[in-house]
Amino acid sequence: MADRSLTINGVAVPRFLYGTAWKEDETERLTSLALRAGFRGIDTANQRKHYHEAAVGKAIAALIHDGAIAREELFLQTKFTFQRGQDHRLPYDPRATVANQVAQSFASSLEHLGTGLIDSYVLHGPSQAEGLGAADREAWRAMETLHDAGKVRMLGVSNVTAGQLRLICATARVRPSFVQNRCYAVHGWDREVRAVCAENGATYQGFSLLTANRQVLGHPELRRIAERHGRDTAQVVFRFALEVGMIPLTGTTDPQHMRADLGVFDFDIGPDEIRRIETLATP
Secondary structure, three states: OOOOOOEOEEEEEOOOOOOOOOHHHHHHHHHHHHHHHOOOEEEEEOOOOOOOOOHHHHHHHHHHHHHHOOOHHHHHEEOOOOOOOOOOOOOEEEEEEEHHHHHHHHHHHHHHOOOOOEEEEEEEEEOOOOOHHHHHHHHHHHHHHHHHOOOOOEEEEEEOOOHHHHHHHHHOOOOOEEEEEEHHHHHHHOOHHHHHHHHOOOOOEEEEEOOOOOHHHHOHHHHHHHHHHHHHHHHHHEEEEEEOEEEEEEEEOOOHHHHHHHHHOOOOOOOHHHHHHHHHOOO
16 A cells, blocks of 8 residues: 655655535534545635634544544644635734734634644735735745744645746745645646746645546546546546645545545556646647
8 A cells, every 4th residue: 555645844744635625514524524534634724715714623623532533643734815815704804914914814723723733834825816926925924933933834835826936935935845726637737836846845735636627537548547447537636646746635525535535545557647647638
């Protein structure tokens, strides 16, 4: 069986994360199901518009109380989200400086998750579509302060372009350990951003690997590869992600799919198959 974790900066990081976005009132139940199924990496955000971070914390607290898991087994990743990505349920004072907003959001996340330490703290997308602004630099410096204080083990950024990532890596005192993007097959599975990650020692996390690539899931070549291994196409996509160095995220709400997703550690695909999947949707 393949190793289910990798070591980054001395920290054991699960190679497959469970994403908790868009689950609303089902968040606590589904987080609990995912942890009981075997997931040990949880991705959330202090962004009530799309996440219910406090419900994630309730699920974790209940399982720890029952002795089903220990905090030390878990990899917890959450995010700071600028106001433009929030609704009216802000986790900070909108009149505060960006640095104070980061501090307030982080303190709220610790309370929600019932922990004193976040394994990965992620900037939930730059404040602008191109380049970096003063707010981005201020937010990153505030995140570096949390890292310096030992409250965060690693930093990351999501929803970022290759150009923005290069700027962050060139100017950051604490470089991102993780980059989390929606991963489109038509863009070579975010090939350009993955290349910048490789140049700068960051690990790529891919989300929406299935929902952003529905046409690819029906591709005859992918089906042939799946049949060859006795798997379904979703499992092959996740296995491909692992093979090219990604940490995939799944947000499935089906307990059977949770178990099937973790089953990707039980088989391998070959170099030729990896090359074919890389270019399935590209010219």
